[in-house]
Amino acid sequence: MPSINVGAPVGALVDWLTANLGALFHFISTVMLALLDAVLIVLTAPSPYVVIAIFVVLALLERKWGFGLFTLIAFLLIEAMGLWIEAMQTLAVVVVATVFAVAIGIPVGIWAARSRKVSSVVRPILDFMQTLPVFVYLIPAVFFFGIGVVPGVISTLVFAIPPAVRLTELGIRNVDKEVVEAAIAFGAKPRQMLREVQLPLAMPSIMAGVNQTLMLALSMVVIAGLVGAGGLGAVVVRGISTLDVGAGFEGGIAVVFLAIYLDRLTSALARPRRRRPKARTQAPAPATTTETDQPALASS
Template structure:
């Protein structure tokens, strides 16, 4: 027989939380709706319309150029372009552009908030101690929970999906920006101070460049988490590849759901490889290039000796 917890100790946060949300909606509802309209009309709609209007061959050419510039490897760049072309061949090109626009806008907002907060946290132990439990809650709270207040404040559509994605995906960027700046060698900073460097010059010229691999890793995780939320976002009106998966679930159409899932995976891999390429610092990249050249020279010399 199941035991029952004492009824006199029962408590619930349901009523006070609902009252707080209702108060915010009553007093700031117009402001929130104005912000929703501004974000939609200024950022998301122009970007999505622009991506959907571009010829497919131009988009693939841009992907090829960006992938090659990030990885310096023609074969990998061609493979990523082939994956993107496969999404188009499955009839999902338009949905791909919608998902890409949603992820780009959400990531841009996360960067505008997350990197400054991470820099501030790196300079203040007090702020870091306050932020740590907040980021833990943001990162571990089920994503469905973020959709509830977003729906109440903004209604159905892409704006609540973007804001829920930002809240869910931003913590890794804040954490790794903080960690990257804190791990910059203190002797390097002291040397910069000895030359009369200002705090801004130290940040822009020394700390951020040296912390770039860590920041790019945080950005990479943020984008991956944003892509992981596109299926849930489709439940509240955000279209794109997530809508394809949701339709497959609702109609028990395994092929359709798998097709949308493959599109999301390919997009995630393409973004991940580009982010990883830009996250490698220049010295490491130069060492890899020199090592590759040395191996090629040794291999060529071996072939000549064999002849």
């Protein structure tokens, strides 16, 4: 067999991109840092107890008192372990990466659902992205953006895109064909049918994709701690490198609490809500006339 060096052209491509698109990567890094700082300020400027109260209120919107109690205990425990800032850093990275992943994934999923050719091109790319080892995502991110939180966000963003694309495409393709044909029969244009028929009916599947994107982003954030992303991932990595079992366990259990909270919250948003029918007051039954109510006829 001839020897084929696949890594050489890839390395040459990375070097060319770094040399010629350095300004673009610097701009992306600046934007990402600004967004992360803005989200982190929102999460850390108030008192931790105020933020915990907001999280509990969000958990109680679905009228699940057990979930609200879990939220209260979990975030109070994170504060008691002294990991509040690290947890908010992780949450900021997850929020920013998820927003960008959803903003990219949902339009691509819609495009793939409306075009078989696009779907046939996108599907193998998604298969490749989902089977690629997670550590491989860190290599180009570090080359392009250096060590820090930005490569962690970029690698998390790329890693979390596939579920948003797949479940958006699946949800739109599974819309009842009779409903689509009825909309076409009533003169609905393609954009109008997408906006008023397909997207509302596919919304549970799309929200399930958002949930899975969020979970993948949270799982990648811990691995991104290896490149200096900070947050709870850095706590876990530090515990592993120093063989500090207690610190590693505290960071891991804080990640679990965040994962459970975000999973339950987004899963509740994915469920279709049913409107309760308004109670109707029954009108009194009309009075029926009987023989005794009718006036007696005078006998002649």
